[in-house]
Amino acid sequence: MASRDVVHYNTPLQRVLSVLSVVFVIFYLIWTLLPFVIMFVSSFKDLLEAFKLPAVGDWAGVGVFFEFTPTLKHYQTLFSENNFSRYMLNSLIAAGGSAVISVIFGSLAAYSLSRVDFRGKSDLFFWIISTRMAPVVAVMVPLFAIFRSLDLVGTLPGLILAYTTFNLPFAIWILKGFFDNVPYGIEEAQMVDGATRFQAFRSILPLVAPGIGAFIVLCILFAWNDFLFAAIIGSGGAKTLPVATRELVQPQNIQWGAIMAAGVVTTAPMMLLGLVIRKYLVTGLTMGAVKE
Amino acid sequence: MATVTIRNVWKYYGQTPAVKDLNVTCPDGSFVSILGPSGCGKSSTMRMIAGLEHISAGDILFDSQRINDLAPKDRDVAMVFENYALYPHKTVFENIANPLRLRGTSDATIKERVTGAARLLEIAHLLERRPHELSGGQKQRVAIGRAIVREPKLFLFDEPIAHLDAKLRAHMRGEIKHLQRNLGTTMIYVTHDQLEALSMADFIAVMHDGELQQWGTPSEIFNKPVNAWVAGFVGEPAMNFLTCDLKRRGDDVVLSHRNFDIPLLPGQVRQLNGAAQAGVARMGVRPDAMTVSMTRPSEAAIEGEIFVNELLGGDMLVEVQLADSRIRVKTTPEFEGKPGETCYLTVNRDKWHVFDAGDGHAYF
Numbered sequence: 001m002a003s004r005d006v007v008h009y010n011t012p013l014q015r016v017l018s019v020l021s022v023v024f025v026i027f028y029l030i031w032t033l034l035p036f037v038i039m040f041v042s043s044f045k046d047l048l049e050a051f052k053l054p055a056v057g058d059w060a061g062v063g064v065f066f067e068f069t070p071t072l073k074h075y076q077t078l079f080s081e082n083n084f085s086r087y088m089l090n091s092l093i094a095a096g097g098s099a100v101i102s103v104i105f106g107s108l109a110a111y112s113l114s115r116v117d118f119r120g121k122s123d124l125f126f127w128i129i130s131t132r133m134a135p136v137v138a139v140m141v142p143l144f145a146i147f148r149s150l151d152l153v154g155t156l157p158g159l160i161l162a163y164t165t166f167n168l169p170f171a172i173w174i175l176k177g178f179f180d181n182v183p184y185g186i187e188e189a190q191m192v193d194g195a196t197r198f199q200a201f202r203s204i205l206p207l208v209a210p211g212i213g214a215f216i217v218l219c220i221l222f223a224w225n226d227f228l229f230a231a232i233i234g235s236g237g238a239k240t241l242p243v244a245t246r247e248l249v250q251p252q253n254i255q256w257g258a259i260m261a262a263g264v265v266t267t268a269p270m271m272l273l274g275l276v277i278r279k280y281l282v283t284g285l286t287m288g289a290v291k292e
Numbered sequence: 293m294a295t296v297t298i299r300n301v302w303k304y305y306g307q308t309p310a311v312k313d314l315n316v317t318c319p320d321g322s323f324v325s326i327l328g329p330s331g332c333g334k335s336s337t338m339r340m341i342a343g344l345e346h347i348s349a350g351d352i353l354f355d356s357q358r359i360n361d362l363a364p365k366d367r368d369v370a371m372v373f374e375n376y377a378l379y380p381h382k383t384v385f386e387n388i389a390n391p392l393r394l395r396g397t398s399d400a401t402i403k404e405r406v407t408g409a410a411r412l413l414e415i416a417h418l419l420e421r422r423p424h425e426l427s428g429g430q431k432q433r434v435a436i437g438r439a440i441v442r443e444p445k446l447f448l449f450d451e452p453i454a455h456l457d458a459k460l461r462a463h464m465r466g467e468i469k470h471l472q473r474n475l476g477t478t479m480i481y482v483t484h485d486q487l488e489a490l491s492m493a494d495f496i497a498v499m500h501d502g503e504l505q506q507w508g509t510p511s512e513i514f515n516k517p518v519n520a521w522v523a524g525f526v527g528e529p530a531m532n533f534l535t536c537d538l539k540r541r542g543d544d545v546v547l548s549h550r551n552f553d554i555p556l557l558p559g560q561v562r563q564l565n566g567a568a569q570a571g572v573a574r575m576g577v578r579p580d581a582m583t584v585s586m587t588r589p590s591e592a593a594i595e596g597e598i599f600v601n602e603l604l605g606g607d608m609l610v611e612v613q614l615a616d617s618r619i620r621v622k623t624t625p626e627f628e629g630k631p632g633e634t635c636y637l638t639v640n641r642d643k644w645h646v647f648d649a650g651d652g653h654a655y656f
Contacts (some may be wrong), residue, residue, distance in 0.1 A: 192369060207381060
């Protein structure tokens with residue numbers, strides 16, 4: 001087998017490019033990580049300390065950022081006064097619920113689209129993915145009208161349904177690729193061995209597990225970070241973390257400390273999730289597309 | 293254990309017929325091979341028997357039960373696939389145990405049956421491995437293990453050893469034949485390799501273009517092919533064909549070619565129908581039904597020029613150039629002719645065949 005290493009030759013251009021790429025990566029890291037660092041540090045600062053800034057150009061004064069006495073009072077405010085544990089639970093239920101429902105129906109639909117030939121299949125497939133083509137804002141008003149007439153506005157089931165509307169096509173699209181890569185012979189062998197069609201379907205689920213894992217993460221990320229649906233469909237009874245955070249901005253009083261803490265509370269679970277399943281996510285996202 | 297009857301079966305893919313009016317009866321306990329080139333409909337036939345494809349028309353019966361409308365799981369057949377189709381996420385043990393698990397067999401019985409099958413196939417030491425850790429031959433044994441573990445009515449083997457290397461293939465031919473004899477279960481074995489069919493099967497069904505060409509024992513297929521296509525497909529090296537004229541000469545009928553005029557044996561003349569006793573025909577003769585020599589053995593010998601010699605270990609294959617075609621003859625490695633030299637061929641007239649020049653059916 002041929003080596004899969006890319007061969008490098010040390011030309012002057014290569015050297016310049018390698019230095020440039022390091023510089024680029026450093027700037028990119030600062031650009032992406034700094035907001036999180038500021039958010040994280042500020043959430044432990046008293047309001048007065050949070051707004052202490054060095055003068056422009058005073059690089060020696062950067063240390064000011066780190067001169068503070070850590071306090072947990074913002075977190076206490078969030079959970080005791082602002083009922084954030086409730087909102088966190090709402091976020092979890094909405095994101096998890098829609099992920100589970102999308103994965104169940106998505107894998108069934110993707111399996112059918114992958115295995116069964118019927119008239120109009122390609123049109124159906126295109127229609128499914130085309131539901132994702134309109135921006136959410138464009139369909140928000142009719143969706144709201146529909147949800148209101150069904151009494152779903154401001155309820156968790158309503159919010160789950162709204163997320164599922166957008167996650168399900170995505171699930172079908174991703175998972176179909178994974179099912180396409182599972183040889184049909186495995187199910188045929190199962191059926192000859194004595195399995196029903198459904199048992200055969202279940203037996204290949206472990207083979208598409210990376211796809212299902214990747215999809216669940218993307219689906220949870222979408223629902224967890226969503227603001228628009230949560231603000232409009234979920235407003236009132238099904239308030240999620242992003243909406244609750246937004247409400248910390250009041251006309252006469254912007255609670256910066258609490259907002260920073262809310263940011264940490266919202267971000268941390270997703271970061272943890274990402275770390276735990278990082279390996280899964282990467283193999284999952286490439287396996288569907290690249291044939292071994 | 294079952295007699296499999298295939299009655300007037302057709303298979304259409306869209307408008308294209310893949311199997312045309314197939315009629316075959318596989319006797320209980322026999323080893324039947326369906327032989328044919330790729331695209332001849334043999335795999336479609338097997339998949340219809342397994343229930344993986346719908347039967348477009350006709351019936352398939354196990355004993356007297358019509359199984360057209362039964363799901364694969366209710367047909368009680370076991371199949372070995374060309375690509376093995378093992379379950380990649382399960383161990384060898386679980387792969388073999390799968391059919392039993394699906395039937396709700398108790399754990400103790402499963403353990404006993406799986407280890408028994410594994411011992412029979414000499415893969416007992418591999419039971420904890422996963423398919424990707426196995427070699428091709430081992431995977432194939434696991435696939436067979438999965439088939440034999442539950443004593444089905446019928447075995448279906450779809451080119452199971454096509455992907456093994458030549459040496460292992462020869463070994464597995466013997467093993468599979470031995471296994472079938474021991475279990476006594478009816479087996480249908482699909483292959484494109486005529487050697488596999490000839491060496492293993494009790495009966496061979498030769499298929500071409502979706503049609504059954506000939507049904508018979510290996511020796512019938514080899515020695516009495518019903519048409520030129522079967523004669524050319526079965527046998528390695530392949531049969532030689534020469535287009536000749538049939539001419540009446542007194543009481544004899546002579547097979548006439550630019551290089552020779554050889555009379556048919558009296559019995560063979562009777563097998564020609566009247567119309568065919570004069571006209572064009574195709575003569576077929578296997579490479580081992582002729583002898584080649586450097587001196588003219590008799591007046592009837594065919595004169596030609598050696599084109600090339602191929603040494604095949606224990607045999608020598610000599611390709612001889614006639615006026616308009618080439619003929620291959622099997623001889624011993626001691627043969628001393630060199631390419632370009634004149635040689636003489638003698639045909640064993642008991643073993644030659646004459647086919648109709650039009651539809652190719654055999655006169656004898």
